[in-house]
Amino acid sequence: MSEKLYLYPVWVRLWHWSNAILFIVLIITGLSMQYSGTEMKFIRFDIAVAMHNIAGVLVTFLYAIYILGNTITVNSKNYRIREKGLIGRMIKQFRYYSYGIFINEKPPFPPKKNRKFNPMQLVSYVIVMYLFFPFLIITGFGLLYPETIFPTVFGISGIQFTAIFHSLLGFFLSVFMLIHIYMCTLGEKPSTHFKSMINGYH
């Protein structure tokens, strides 16, 4: 029998599911605002704006907890990228996802203590959480306080530039979430990873 690993401490699980719920609220209200001038209105514009602003502030607060937790707790060890041999490890993992998994091969990087992520998970989580997410928050706060935005950027209105950048980041993160949910079904059983993120154990 394989060893039971405690991979997701309570704070990570609380952060993760609150973040996921708020993210879905942000996507729905964001889309509603985006299409407010068309027939496709889901939520009244002023309500969508208020909900988006509140969810955005809460997600920022949660993000601060995530960064703090990943700085002062052992969870940080899971986020260290060893550059040496990284490409080779990613190719190995990609080969597993695109071929090995279909012929019942064993995963090349099964979770273990202090290495819960495989190389593709690790790189995608680091890019999303340490690059895309901060820019999403900064541009979001820029739009919340437009007086802080430069009047012009690259010859176009600063507000317009920030709005386009914010929408693009929102789009990429929404795509990430869909791929992320799909990848999470690729455990020993489709429910394995979801159960782990609920009870903490793998």
Ligand code: HEM
């Ligand atoms: C309904 C939406 C979501 C579901 C069902 C979901 C599901 C999961 C599951 C099952 C895991 C554990 C497996 C693993 O570590 O890969 C996980 C981990 C993770 N998810 Fe999600 N997720 C969702 C939304 C999000 C969003 C919106 C983000 C960030 C923008 C996110 C970021 C992460 C991160 C960073 C981890 C690793 C956390 C850690 O252990 O340090 N997830 N997710």
